[in-house]
Amino acid sequence: xxxxxxxxxxxxxxxxxxxxxxxxxxxxxxxxxxxxxxxxxxxxxxxxxxxxxxxxxxxxxxxxxxxxxxxxxxxxxxxxxxxxxxxxxxxxxxxxxxxxxxxxxxxxxxxxxxxxxxxxxxxxxxxxxxxxxxxxxxxxxxxxxxxxxxxxxxxxxxxxxxxxxxxxxxxxxxxxxxxxxxxxxxxxxxxxxxxxxxxxxxxxxxxxxxxxxxxxxxxxxxxxxxxxxxxxxxxxxxxxxxxxxxxxxxxxxxxxxxxxxxxxxxxxxxxxxxxxxxxxxxxxxxxxxxxxxxxxxxxxxxxxxxxxxxxxxxxxxxxxxxxxxxxxxxxxxxxxxxxxxxxxx
Numbered sequence: 001x002x003x004x005x006x007x008x009x010x011x012x013x014x015x016x017x018x019x020x021x022x023x024x025x026x027x028x029x030x031x032x033x034x035x036x037x038x039x040x041x042x043x044x045x046x047x048x049x050x051x052x053x054x055x056x057x058x059x060x061x062x063x064x065x066x067x068x069x070x071x072x073x074x075x076x077x078x079x080x081x082x083x084x085x086x087x088x089x090x091x092x093x094x095x096x097x098x099x100x101x102x103x104x105x106x107x108x109x110x111x112x113x114x115x116x117x118x119x120x121x122x123x124x125x126x127x128x129x130x131x132x133x134x135x136x137x138x139x140x141x142x143x144x145x146x147x148x149x150x151x152x153x154x155x156x157x158x159x160x161x162x163x164x165x166x167x168x169x170x171x172x173x174x175x176x177x178x179x180x181x182x183x184x185x186x187x188x189x190x191x192x193x194x195x196x197x198x199x200x201x202x203x204x205x206x207x208x209x210x211x212x213x214x215x216x217x218x219x220x221x222x223x224x225x226x227x228x229x230x231x232x233x234x235x236x237x238x239x240x241x242x243x244x245x246x247x248x249x250x251x252x253x254x255x256x257x258x259x260x261x262x263x264x265x266x267x268x269x270x271x272x273x274x275x276x277x278x279x280x281x282x283x284x285x286x287x288x289x290x291x292x293x294x295x296x297x298x299x300x301x302x303x304x305x306x307x308x309x310x311x312x313x314x315x316x317x318x319x320x321x322x323x324x325x326x327x328x329x330x331x332x333x334x335x336x337x338x339x340x341x342x343x344x345x
Contacts, residue, residue, distance in 0.1 A: 004109030005323050007076040010048035013327040016075075020113055023090040030084035030102060030112045030119065035342040036132035036314060037108070038080035039161055040229055041252055043331055045076055049254045078327065079108030079342075081132040083122060087111070096121070103131040108323060108342050123300055130303045132341065133162060133310045137299040139250065140166035143277040144174060145286065147223040147248040151175030154221040156212050156240045158203075159228030160188035162313050162339040163250065165195055167225055169308055172196050180215060180240075182208050182233070185335045191312050209239025209265075220245060227251055232259030243269045250277040317341035 001017040008014050023029060037043075044050045051057075052073055055064045083103040086096050093116045096102065104119035106112045122131055140163050149155055155176045157164050160183035171179050172195075180199045181192035189200045199215050201208050213220055220242030226234045229251035237247050266273070276285065284290050302308045315338045318326040323342050330337045 002110040003320075004107065005078045005327065007046050007074060007078055009074050011046065011328075011331060013046075013078065013324045015321075015324055018109070020111055023088060023113060025090055026092045026115050027090050027113055028086050028093050028096055028116055028119075029088040030082075030106070030114065031087045032082050032084045032106070032108075032110055032112065032320075032344045033101075034128040034132060034344070035079050035082040035106070035108045037078065037327075037330065037340040037342075038135060039330060039334070039337075039339060040163070042078060042080060044229075044252065044254055045073060046078060046327075046331065048073065050252070051254070077107035077109070080105065081135050082106035082108070082112070083128040083131050084112065084119075089116075103134070105135070108320075110320070110344060123304060126300065126303045129310050129314050129341070130308075133166070133313060133339075134296065134299055134303075136162040136339070137166045137302070137308060138279050138295050139163050139277060140170055141295055141299055142279055142284075143167050143225050143227070143248055143250045144170045145290070146274050146277050147225055147246055149174045149176060149223050152177055153223055154178040154180075154216055156180040156182060156221045156224045156237065158182045158208075158224065158226045158230075158233040158237050159251070160185070160192045161227065162310075164188075164225075164227040165191055165313055165338075166308060166310075167227060167250075168192060168195050168197055171225075173307060178216070178221075180212055180221065182212075182236070183228075187315075187335065188338060191338065194312065195309070203233070203236065207236075208233075209236040212240035216242070222246070223248065225250055229253060230259070231257045235260045235264075238266045238269075238271060238273075239264075241265075241269070241271055244271070245269075246272045246274055248274050248277060313339050314341040315339065317343060320344045 003015045086100040101122040102119040178198045181197035182201045183189045184204045224237035224241045225248045226237040227250045
């Protein structure tokens with residue numbers, strides 16, 4: 001039987017058997033070729049640390065409200081994006097045929113039975129590794145646009161995971177004269193240097209906010225983008241930003257805001273704190289000029305033109321049979337990885 005990667009409880013990954021059902025009208029079956037995980041969002045769900053552990057989001061009231069009863073997020077399918085090959089189609093499917101290469105938001109499992117609207121055709125000239133990085137790339141593009149990063153700006157980026165490394169590249173493309181990368185993991189700092197960061201800071205060895213001020217003639221950066229998910233990093237991003245500048249919290253934060261002190265620089269330096277780099281939250285501030293379709297199309301075009309690189313970002317890459325131990329590793333030993341990739345037999 002085929003297998004899928006599932007969290008059966010908080011921090012309990014397992015490969016479980018499943019049975020594929022017959023296709024329904026308008027559905028197709030996809031055989032997985034390459035998958036990747038989204039370390040920030042899905043790891044929070046995997047650990048049971050998100051607001052959804054004891055609350056739910058009321059879309060009508062646009063508020064998080066307490067759950068009643070013992071609702072659980074588990075079992076939880078793991079994985080973010082997958083590239084695969086169409087193996088079977090129902091007669092009503094018009095967009096795809098057997099043998100087509102497709103990609104989409106699909107978990108780490110050997111096959112997928114989905115509607116034809118659930119996947120997208122894989123463009124020629126865009127690799128599997130690039131396609132599974134479409135998700136972090138659209139978040140990176142949204143972050144830069146929400147921050148109004150412009151020609152001549154000085155920018156600090158906190159967190160050099162996949163989103164941060166792609167954000168760095170887009171900031172350079174946007175004309176930033178100085179991009180400062182802040183990251184505690186040596187492997188990721190090295191990648192930031194390769195992708196063109198003007199300065200790279202280890203926040204465990206220096207006062208990051210103070211160092212960024214020093215590197216910018218004590219003025220600070222025009223825009224800080226916080227992508228690590230750390231409240232302490234968000235506080236340092238605020239400290240690093242010049243009077244009247246903007247701070248863009250891109251991360252999905254969780255738990256109590258320890259290490260964040262809004263009565264200090266945030267209160268005194270007239271900063272703008274911009275939430276909403278979330279791609280799913282529509283309409284955008286730039287509506288109707290920009291919508292989700294345009295964001296995705298732009299990212300694909302950047303990959304086609306080789307303006308964005310994912311070289312070194314998919315690390316480690318493991319076989320599907322090794323994914324349980326690899327998943328424990330990205331959770332427990334994040335210093336050894338950037339973004340988990342999975343290949344299939």
